[in-house]
Amino acid sequence: MKREIMITGDGSKTIHMPDLNEQYHSKHGALQEALHVFIETGLEYFVEVSLSQKRDFKKEPLHILEYGFGTGLNAMLTAQHKSNTFMEYTALEAFPIAAEEVEAIDYGKLLEDQELFAQLHNASWNKKTQISDSFFIEKIQTTFEKLDYDQKFDLIFFDAFGPRTQPELWTQPIFDAAFKSLKNGGVLxxxxxxxxxxxxxQSAGFTVERLPGPPGKREMLRASKEF
Known part of the structure; x- marks a missing residue:
């Protein structure tokens, strides 16, 4: 299947698959989408709520699960985030992108940290790797259907290809497993x-909010596993 590098609306790059009319990130802005959906509405929201509840992230690290490591953009933005939070990041990916695609999207240049971008992509699969004093990553090469965790994660970044392209990744059984994998109070x-x-x-048990979306999308979803 043909794959090509696309310049998105905010100047950042993504991978486009013209045969499917699908891309790894929003054509309206890859970086803006990742920041809005996963960092601001996900990570920053969860950290703020947790700190208001007196959680000490040095004693209890933040556990994040990403559905779809893809280009590594969400992982990189998370690792760069200045939240004084210890994080353990687990990323699922069935089909890692090619080395030449990693070089072509070049988020290391975009986000001014070539070393971090290289570390994330060079980290071994199926093995926990320390990236910094406060950030660990484990990239797991597997399909979403094989997910089987029990109350392990605080936060889920659900970044699969869209339901038009891969409807099987957006079914209730997938969200049943995601719900099971979250701790009480966790967020997707x-x-x-x-x-x-x-x-x-909702059928899987989540309480779901519709929130303003990133550029090019009217809405997005944030789902919570209530205490």
């Missing part, structure tokens, strides 16, 4: 706001 964020996706999340 995604760029997708489709009605059936929201209903599947």
């Amino acid at each position: 964020t995604t760029y997708c706001a489709a009605g059936q996706v929201r209903r599947n999340m």
Whole structure:
């Protein structure tokens, strides 16, 4: 299948698959989408709520699960985030991108940290790797359907290809497993706001909010596992 590098609306790059009319990030702005959906509405929201509840992240690290490591953009933005938070980041990916694609998207240049971008992509698969004093990553090469964790994660970044392209990744069984993997009080964020996706999340047990989306999208979803 043909794959090409696309310049998105904010000047950042993504990988485009013209045969599917699908890309790894929003064509309206890869960086803006990642910051809005996963960092601001996900990470920063969760950290703020947790700190208001007196959580000490040095004693209890923040555990994040990403559905779809892809280009590594979400992981890099998380690792760069200045929140004084110890993080353990688990990323699922069935089909890692090619080395030449990593070089072409060059988020290391965009985000002014070539070393970090290289570390994330060079980290071994299926093994926990220390990236910094406060950030560990474990990239797992597997499909979403094989997820089986029990109350391990605080925060989920759900960044699969859209339901038009891969509807099987947005079903209730997928969200059942995601719900099970979250701790009570945990949060899931995604760029997708489709009605059936929201209903599947609710059927899995989530409390779901529709929130303003990133550029080019009216809404996004944030789902919570209530105490």
